[in-house]
Amino acid sequence: MAKTALLIVDMQNVFASMATTATPHINELHSSFEKTSRPIFFTQHGHTKEDLTPPYKNQLVRRWGPDGSIRKGSKDAELVPEMKKLVKDFPIIAKNTYDAFINTNLASLLEERNIERILVCGVLTDCCCDTTARSAFNRGFETWLISDACGSANKKQHEAGLSGFGFACDNVMTTSEALSKLQKEKA
Template sequence: MPRGLSSSKFALLVIDMQNNFASVAKPILSEVNATIASARRASIPVIFTQHGHPDPENEEKTSVLVRWWGASGSIRKGSSDWKLLSGLDVASNETVLDEKTTYDAFHGTRLKSLLDERNVDTLIISGVMTQLCCETTARSAFVQNYNVIFLSDGTGPRCEATLKTIAFGFGHVLTCAEMREKLDKIAKD
C-alpha cells in the first residue's frame, strides 16, 4: 500500500465510461471492470459518473464547457452518446451520478456528500478522459483533503503528462493490477 494509505477508507470512482467516449473507454474496459469486481469483494463503494447536458443549445449562454466544445460537441443528457457503455459492470445497487455537467465530478453533484456519508478518505480514480475529467477530479479531491489513487491503465486515453503531474503533487499513480492486489488483500482481512 502506498505510504499513508494502509488504514484508509476507499471508494472507487468510475468517470464517464459512456458511449460518447467509446474509442478511449473500450481499451480500458476490462481493467476497469476487473477493478470494480475487486472493489466489490473488498466492500469498497463504487460510484459512477455520467456527463451530460439537458439542453446544450441553451447552455452555450451559461456554460463555459458547452461554449468551449459547442452545443453539437456536447453530450445531450438522455441521448445514446450519454448512456454508459453496455459492457461496463454497473450493479443495480451502485450509485450513478448523472448530474455531472463539467470536468470536475465534485462540482454540482452529490459526490462529496456520498463520500462523507461513507467516511471515505481515499478516492481511487478511473475512467475517461484522463487529461480532462479524471485529472480535474483528482485535483479537486486532493484540495478537498482526500487521498488520491489514480489508475494509470484504468484511465483513458493514456496521458503521460497527467500521470507525471498527479504523481508529483496530487496522488499515487498505480496500475489496475497493483490496485486490485491491494483491494484483494483488504477483502481477505
C-alpha cells in the same frame, strides 16, 4: 486502514473508443470492490437543454459548442453496455463539468460513508479523471489515479494527465499495484 471507494468516470458511448484498453482493468477493479463490499460510484457527463441553449452559461458548452457537447438523454450520453451491467444499485453522479464534485452530491455521498481514499478511473485521463482526482485530493482524500484503467483521445494526452497528477498531487499506479496495496491492508 483507509476506507476506500472506487470512482468510475464517464464510461459513456461517446468515449467508448477511448476506453477500450481501460475497460478490462475497470472491470477488474469493480469486481474486487464489489467482492469486498467497498463503495463504488459512477459518473455520467451530460448537458441539459438549458445548458445547450444560448447564452451558454456552462463553460464546457462555451468551449466545445452545443454540437460538441454531450446531450443528456442521448445515445452518446448512455453508459457503455459493459458498464450498464455493472451499475446495479451503485450511485451514478450526473455531472456537467470535468470535475465530478462541482454541482453534484459526490462529496456528501463520500463523507456519509466516511471515505478517506478514492481510486479514480475511466475517461478522459487528462480531462474528467485528472480534474476529478485533483478535486478529491484538494478536498483531503487520498487519491489514486489508476493509469491502465483510464483512457484518453491519444497516448500523449493520457500520459500528460497521469504525469501532471502524479507530480502535483498523489499516487498514480496500475490496477495490479492498487489491488495489491489494498489486499495488503486487509492482511
